[in-house]
């Protein structure tokens with residue numbers, strides 16, 4: 001299979017060759033049309049940069065049909081000031097309306113963040129959305145079972161995360177694990193991937209921001225994340241595909257209350273090297 005073809009309108013500018021991160025698009029001489037590095041087609045990561053770099057739309061990628069490309073509408077970008085305000089106003093939500101969020105709304109948010117970067121453009125992050133009070137109870141119990149194991153073993157993790165206290169609060173009926181959220185969304189990726197933990201974490205971080213922009217509440221669920229990491233059966237019990245692990249988890253729902261101001265955060269250290 002030919003990885004790409006170029007039409008007669010190609011000017012030989014070479015921007016496609018410069019854009020290919022895998023160096024599969026080669027230009028023999030300035031002004032000449034690009035050629036594919038023979039026998040290396042399987043190394044294409046399908047990022048689409050060769051296609052979008054072409055100023056004359058002459059570059060046709062065999063695996064990426066032109067109709068699947070969307071024009072960029074720069075006028076619709078948030079201003080730097082509005083993006084800054086959104087990022088500063090995003091807060092961890094720990095008080096949720098109990099009503100579940102329609103599945104279509106959750107899928108729409110996940111669709112929004114599907115362009116989050118992944119190592120080598122692997123795009124293998126998937127999501128499990130725990131949906132409904134019964135399933136949330138079952139998921140909470142999985143976390144509590146893991147907490148009980150850590151507490152019984154007097155593990156360093158139990159001490160560092162005050163897990164005995166969390167277990168006592170849960171026994172008193174206080175939901176310190178899921179904070180009454182109607183959903184928890186787990187981002188998972190293949191254990192043997194190139195950068196599964198980072199890919200899933202970036203995806204969840206984008207999801208948290210997209211949720212804030214749409215008026216939803218979200219909060220990282222460290223207890224579940226630690227349980228997924230430390231106790232592999234939790235992954236299968238949550239329906240995470242075999243060979244994958246849940247690396248990031250967000251509580252999710254409609255906020256029960258709204259806050260009106262942004263708390264202070266110190267400026268991080270910055271060094272120029």
Ligand SMILES: Cc1cc2nc3c(=O)[nH]c(=O)nc-3n(C[C@H](O)[C@H](O)[C@H](O)COP(=O)(O)O)c2cc1C
Pocket residue numbers: 090091092093094179219220221222223224
């Ligand atoms: C990896 C990670 C795990 C977290 N786990 C929990 C958690 O289990 N429960 C919780 O209430 N908040 C959790 N949080 C939220 C932090 O406590 C929160 O980000 C921090 O207190 C600052 O508040 P803000 O997000 O509103 O700025 C977690 C945050 C991160 C990044």
